[in-house]
Amino acid sequence: MQILQNKKIVLGITGGIAAYKTPELVRRLKDQGADVRVVMTEGAKAFITPLTLQAVSANSVSDSLLDTQAELAMGHIELAKWADLILIAPATADTIARISHGMANDLLTTICLATTAPIAIAPAMNQQMWHAQVTQENITRLSNRQVNIFGPGSGAQACGDIGLGRMLDVSELVELTCQFFSENITRHTQKEQQPDQQILIGQHWVITAGPTREAIDPVRYISNHSSGKMGYAIAEAALQAGAKVTLISGPVTISPPKNCDLIQVDSAQNMHKKALNYSKNATVFVACAAVADYRMANIAEQKIKKSADTMQLNLIKNPDIVADVAALTNKPFTVGFAAETQDIEHYALGKLQRKNLDMIAANNVAAPGQGFNSENNALTVFYADGKYEIPLASKQNVAQQLVSLIQQTYLKQVN
Numbered sequence: 079m080q081i082l083q084n085k086k087i088v089l090g091i092t093g094g095i096a097a098y099k100t101p102e103l104v105r106r107l108k109d110q111g112a113d114v115r116v117v118m119t120e121g122a123k124a125f126i127t128p129l130t131l132q133a134v135s136a137n138s139v140s141d142s143l144l145d146t147q148a149e150l151a152m153g154h155i156e157l158a159k160w161a162d163l164i165l166i167a168p169a170t171a172d173t174i175a176r177i178s179h180g181m182a183n184d185l186l187t188t189i190c191l192a193t194t195a196p197i198a199i200a201p202a203m204n205q206q207m208w209h210a211q212v213t214q215e216n217i218t219r220l221s222n223r224q225v226n227i228f229g230p231g232s233g234a235q236a237c238g239d240i241g242l243g244r245m246l247d248v249s250e251l252v253e254l255t256c257q258f259f260s261e262n263i264t265r266h267t268q269k270e271q272q273p274d275q276q277i278l279i280g281q282h283w284v285i286t287a288g289p290t291r292e293a294i295d296p297v298r299y300i301s302n303h304s305s306g307k308m309g310y311a312i313a314e315a316a317l318q319a320g321a322k323v324t325l326i327s328g329p330v331t332i333s334p335p336k337n338c339d340l341i342q343v344d345s346a347q348n349m350h351k352k353a354l355n356y357s358k359n360a361t362v363f364v365a366c367a368a369v370a371d372y373r374m375a376n377i378a379e380q381k382i383k384k385s386a387d388t389m390q391l392n393l394i395k396n397p398d399i400v401a402d403v404a405a406l407t408n409k410p411f412t413v414g415f416a417a418e419t420q421d422i423e424h425y426a427l428g429k430l431q432r433k434n435l436d437m438i439a440a441n442n443v444a445a446p447g448q449g450f451n452s453e454n455n456a457l458t459v460f461y462a463d464g465k466y467e468i469p470l471a472s473k474q475n476v477a478q479q480l481v482s483l484i485q486q487t488y489l490k491q492v493n
């Protein structure tokens with residue numbers, strides 16, 4: 079069955095090198111039954127001709143807002159009304175900035191403003207431009223407005239850089255478009271790192287994950303709801319990118335990624351000991367574990383018997399694992415997490431400074447559907463010269479983005 083049968087897609091093409099892939103994209107969308115009308119920016123025409131796109135789409139190509147002939151035929155308002163989906167591929171940083179600010183200074187941005195159809199963008203730009211704070215703010219703004227973000231992918235770029243920012247492959251864009259129509263959900267799908275993009279080869283990452291358990295007596299303990307999913311996803315992403323990974327994990331029920339060195343611990347003190355031991359020669363340390371801040375001053379040797387109506391536990395502070403790793407003479411690039419329920423930026427920045435970290439990834443653990451023991455997460459990452467938003471996505475996807483950001487920031491620090 080053709081999944082895009084009777085679907086009307088306006089394909090917006092903007093001025094990036096990936097524009098050369100768009101004739102193939104038009105063909106593959108048509109193969110699935112879509113009717114495709116192409117809108118090109120001036121920049122796009124420097125990379126690919128309207129004639130080519132007219133030939134493959136079998137429709138005239140629109141490229142000007144102020145073209146009297148075009149306005150007589152299918153003008154910008156008609157196109158905006160006609161579309162079931164506006165797909166912009168490639169979407170340059172400039173186009174993303176303009177549509178995120180509601181500008182309408184060319185045909186494509188005007189259509190975006192005039193339409194009630196859903197919009198999907200496939201970002202394509204240099205990795206530094208993608209990581210720029212302002213681009214990330216624009217992406218977050220669009221994502222919050224239910225614009226679908228398809229990609230970007232990661233890998234070697236036309237400019238010679240390696241990193242996030244490549245337009246997804248045509249087959250992936252077609253698949254996401256089909257999924258969009260079959261599920262009709264908004265998505266932000268930064269492409270997972272390909273196993274062959276081994277940018278972390280030679281690096282050793284130590285990652286803590288899961289909860290700790292602080293014994294009260296032989297049968298009871300103090301703990302929290304951490305499932306280990308976030309930390310395990312980071313371990314998986316680092317492994318896929320070629321790092322050697324030591325995963326120091328509290329008690330969880332999920333399986334560890336293949337090929338990591340798994341060190342299982344229970345209490346914060348045990349995790350502290352292992353973390354310091356393995357971090358001495360590590361490249362990166364990521365503290366994703368939800369470590370108990372306090373433990374029993376004295377663990378009862380026998381099961382505590384029920385007696386009075388109230389009971390007080392005498393607790394003492396646990397060592398701060400991530401702060402102690404950050405204080406090592408030969409310290410790895412040290413990344414903490416901040417699990418917050420209010421004043422997220424304020425508390426996260428306080429932890430970044432107090433614990434002397436290189437980076438901190440803050441998550442709102444009060445928001446439904448993210449944080450502790452959920453499949454998804456969203457992070458606001460703070461570091462010396464920036465702030466980076468990772469919008470709500472699967473923990474695997476968030477981990478991919480975080481690993482990539484850590485790598486970029488670490489490289490800047492050592493170069």
Ligand code: PMT
Nearest residue numbers: 304305306307308365368369399400414415416417450451
């Ligand atoms: O495991 P999941 O179910 O997937 O959930 C993921 C998560 C919500 C647990 C994760 O995303 C997260 O936020 N982890 C950090 C939880 C936490 O303990 O945050 P905190 O703000 O209390 O601690 C700040 C940082 O100090 C953390 O990096 C923590 O690992 C570290 N810490 C805290 C106490 C301590 N004694 N030693 C530490 O190293």
